[in-house]
Amino acid sequence: MAETKTVVGVPVSSPWGGGGSPFAINSKKFGMWLFIVSDTLTFSALLLAYSYSRLANPNWPRPFEIYPAIAKSTSMTLILLASSLTMVLGVSAAHRNDRAKTVRWLLLTALGGVAFTVLHLTEWFKLFGEGYTPWSTPQGVPLFGATFFGITGLHMTHVSIGVIYLIIMSIGYGKGKFTSDDVEVSGLYWHFVDLVWMFVFPMIYLMSVSLTG
């Protein structure tokens, strides 16, 4: 191993010599990946706790009718997927150094996040009106309210933080304060938020589709 190699611009004499980047990515991106893995475990634990409570309760509520609740959550899923697509196009535009297009794609992505949150909140308020709150349900199963609002609330918090992150990123990148690598890191976060919903939507909404409606 005498030959000198360069890993992300840093010359290293040996793979064990230090000063290299073993995954050939910058440290911000690596940090975001580590955060994503730990956040995956947070949501896994919550979804498994939800499943456990559900197994343990004989009269678990199934409040979601195909129309409007499931139709609405499906359209929320498609909005989030579409915002992931605009995000990925924003990242490609950033790598082509097309600043104007990147800013436009990022703002469109943030708009998708806002649309998702607004739809989700109308869904929440409808459930509040039907007597579902974080501490009670009409069926007398408070665990449903606690887990449902806990999980979807934490996800909504992630979406809201993502929207703020993307707006800051679009302003900063437009001004030339951030690089295309920073845009890519914000993209990782946004796709992760989308990924979590790909489990929340089937496990909470589709598994609890009303048997009558």
Place this chain on the structure above:
Amino acid sequence: MSAHGSSSEVHAVGSTRLFVMVWVWLAVITFIELFLAYERLRPDLMLTLLVILSLVKSALIVSYFMHLKYEKIGLALLLIPAAIFCICMIIIFFMPDGARLLQMRLTP
């Protein structure tokens, strides 16, 4: 190496067409899931199918949108087994007791 040097190889992978195709597949799988809900399958069968479809969706998102397919293989080998191991540990802690509770209420 210039500031944009590290991203020069990114151009080569992931065209707009590829991303749109991945998105179309994700939407198609979402509609398959919706169809399953419409059919009101048995909960155990439904859960199995939904988890499999969701894992396919997440694999698509992680590989193409999150670009993991095009990173060094070491990154995926570091992150994914660690996450799977920890999730299995949570399942081992929760689920035997969950199955016992289910059994108790099915056989009064």
